[in-house]
Amino acid sequence: MTRRGHRRTKDQLFAQFARVGTALSSPKRLELLDLLAQAERPVDAIAEQTGLSIGNTSAHLKVLHAARLVDRRREGQRVFYRLADARVVRVLRELQALARTQLVEADQLVQRFYEAPDDFEPVSPAELKRRIEEGDVLVLDVRPPEEFAAGHLPGARNLPPGELGRRLGELPGAKEIVAYCRGPYCLYSVEAVVALRRRGFRARRLAGGLPDWRARGYPVLGELT
16 A cells, blocks of 8 residues: 555544544433433433433434444334434543543542542442342432333432432331432532431442443343343
């Protein structure tokens, strides 16, 4: 291959890499991927969860689909989207970690809204797996019911956002509670832990969420194969 041919090939290759980078360059598209890491969803449900119009949601999903980051299927008049590959979650986590390391603003937001209210070190997935096997912990899934139904940690109870306060009487007080939600930057679990501690429960949150647990090859119940 000539030098000009080498140049052309490299330009073409990096243009393909840039397609993925372009797809990831929108805050809302990153949020869509984080949401789809929980479960497959139709466009209208995605729009409702993200506060976007259906038109804007469809436009963002079209970009993600063009970059092969999401797959889609049609069921009647509805179009459902899901992550195209489990590696998309790993890319998201690496991007989030890099942003927090390199950008002071990102790190300050995490410290203020995620770490300051939760002054106990989060439970690692490995520690939680061991404790589930030993039976000395109550696992609380604080995501919406449809996400819980699509897959959850073994033995987890589902107390969706907004229901925790009126259902505290269902929880035994003897075991420590570990709450989890969508991922390391989901506030549901932070809010749940704060509320539980105020009521006298021993509570911590999982470091990460269901996608991070699944990525380790740990068992997930309820998901379709």
